[in-house]
Amino acid sequence: MAKRIEAKNLNIYYSKFLAVSEVNFTIAPRSVTAFIGPSGCGKSTVLRTINRMHEVIAGAHVQGDVLLDGENIYGSAVDPVDVRRTIGMVFQRPNPFPTMSIYDNVVAGLKLQSGRIKKVELDDTVEKSLRGANLWEEVKDRLGKPGAGLSGGQQQRLCIARAIAVEPQVLLMDEPCSALDPISTLAIEDLIQSLKEKYTIVIVTHNxxxxxxxxxxTAFFNLAGVGKPGQLVEIDDTQKIFSNPSEQRTEDYISGRFG
Amino acid sequence: MTAAAPTTLAGSSKGGVRAFKNTLATVLVTAAFGIALIPLVWLLWTVLSKGLKTITQSGWWTSSQRNITYRKPGGGVWHAILGTAEQVLLCTLISVPIALLVGIYLIEYGGGRLAKLTSFMVDILTGIPSIVAALFIYAVFITTFHGQRAGIYVSLALVMLMVPVIVRTTEEMLKLVPNELREASYALGVPKWKTIVKIVVPTAFSGIVTGIMLGIARVAGETAPLLILVGYSPDTNSNLLSGFQGSLPGMIYAQVPQLGNIRYHYAADRMWGSALTLIIIVMALNLVARLVARRSKVSN
Structure with a gap:
């Protein structure tokens, strides 16, 4: 189910401004890859190009290829809507749909993608997704209540349930814990560990x-210099990045000497 | 930062000045609020005290002014309510789809030259006096196409006044919908049009309903299009397509010539009665809109 992601010579622009240059990486299926780096270095921008959310912003465009199991998601025949159905996303701030109940939030993607689905199937999906997001036990008695009434950490897990309900191949997470307290953060981190058995996960984090x-x-991103575009400094096994990185700049960043 | 810091908190003379300024501002703001309230309360009181006995008469809500002259009491306002309701309803049915689509276009798809032009045009339309809108409709449909004066033309003139009001409020309400919700929907693989229909508009729904009600309140009391395009009939006429039609503003206006009459006060009574009736109807619509809006309110 999970798929491999490759980026080849990826250049990302906001109108004429080159935000990130020459990014190359390969992400293996069923793994967790973290994007780290100082603010404004383009890690979220790179993340958003993986499911073409980047181009929602007016004037934003890319050069280069992003391959999903060898298929270019920027190919001319590819519909960005289909890309996003395959590659789900969880955002920095929990954003459940305020007009919908917990139940409707979870199945929103399914219902809005394909119209009428049998109630039994929806019920199944809701339970499976909420269990998958470690939220089922907390909300099973109040599925009809508004999703916005949950705590921040619960809302974020609801958003994860919503994202996995459409059964994507890849899950992108853009600082999913930065608005949460340590206990909710722990819950999300445990969840990531269990989700990686089924999905390829990419997570942007400042932590x-x-x-x-x-x-x-782990991939370390940084600006090439003041006023220059962001770049991928190196990507390697997390253990190596944090113990013995190949690049001096990575060493400086993780040891707190700058950034 | 040359001033020396006060040695004790209580000894600071600046504290007293600040407290005085605070009190002064509070008094001024409260007074402004009171002054703004005076005309509203005064108007409501005048209309209520002069019109209440008329609208509680038997037959006021159910009969027309047929065969009633300024020398006779009695008669009712039904013909006027019917005419106003029909004209405003038709106007609303035409305006709401147009205005909603324009508002959605400007916020969700706009940004280009066409959007700027449209926005500018809506601004101009907002400032058009109702009598000019009425003259325009008269010139097009009656002078050019040789139509006869009828209620439907009033509706068309009112459309020109209602559309900009609803466009503007729809725009404001759609702007309040956080972009994060749109992105959340896109990230689920939902196409843009469905995101707008199922996520954005429902989130802004209560505000949009309020906008529509503001639009209705704006046009329900318009008088110039009535005078120019349909005239006034004391008889009940439910046909929007032909003939004079009663209307609440029309009925108020029809009483004016007899206001100075010392022997007969019936016209004056009827005028206050129909004014109160119009206020009650617009207020009732507002209440209904609030209930609808509350029921669909975003729960936080």
Whole structure:
């Protein structure tokens, strides 16, 4: 189910401004990869190009290829809507749909993608997804209540349930814990560990301990210099990045000498 | 930062000045609020005290002004309510789809030259006096196409006044929908049009309903299009396509010539009665809109 992601000579622009240049990486299926780096270095931008959310912003475009199991998602015949159905995303701030109940939030993707689905199937999906997001026990008695009434950590797990309900191949997470307290963060991190058995996960984080805890591979991004575009400095096994990185700049960043 | 810091908190003379400024501002703001309230309360009181006995008469809500002259009491407002309701309803049915689509276009798809032009046009339309809108409809449909004066033309003139009001409020309400919700929907693989229909508009729904009600309140009391495009009939006429039609503003206006009459006060009574009736109907619509909006309110 999970798929491999490759980026080849990826250049990302906002109108004429080159935000990130020459990114190349390969992400193995069923693994967790963390993107770390100082603010403004383009790691979220790179993440958003993996499911073409980047181009939602007016003027944003890319050069180069992003391959999903060898298929270019920027191919001319590819519909971005289909890409996003295959590659799900969880955002920095929990964003459940405020007009919908917990139940409707979970099945929103399914219902809005394909119209009428049998109630039994929806019920199944809701339970499976909420269990998958470690939220079922907490909300099973109030599925009809508004999703916005949950706590921040619960809302974020609801958003994860919503994302996995459409059965994507890849799950992108853009600082999913930065608005949460340590206990909710722990719940999400445990969840990531169980989700990686089924999905390829890419997570952007500012928290280096978190990257060390949850990921197998880590990519370090940084600006090439003041006023220059962001770049991928190196990507390697997490253990190596945090113990013996190949690049001096990575060493400086993770040891807290800058950034 | 040359001033020396006060040695004790209580000894600071600046504290007293600040407290005085605070009190002064509070008094001014409260007074402004009171002054703004005076005309509203005064108007409501005047209309209520002069119109209440008329609208509680038997037959007021159910009969027309047929065969009633300024020398006779009695008669009712039904013909006027019917005419106003029909004209405003038709106007609303035409305006709401147009205005909603324009508002959605400007916020969700706009940004280009066409959007800027449209926005500018809506601004101009907002400032058009109702009598000019009425003259335009008269010139097009009656002078050019030789139509006869009828209620439907009033509806068309009111459309020109209602559309910009609803477009503007729809825009404001759609702007309030956080972009994160749109992104969340896109990230689930939902196409843009479905995101708008199922996520964005429902989130802004209560505000949009309020906008529609504001639009209705804006046009329900318009008088110039009535005078120019349909005239006033004291008889009940439910046909929007032909003939004079009663209307609440029309009925108020029809009483004016007899206001100075010392021997007969019936016209004056009827005028206050129909004014109160119009206010009650617009207020009732507002209440209904609030209930609808509350029922669909985003729960937080």
């Amino acid at each position: 280096m301990q978190q990257a060390a805890r949850v990921s197998e591979r």
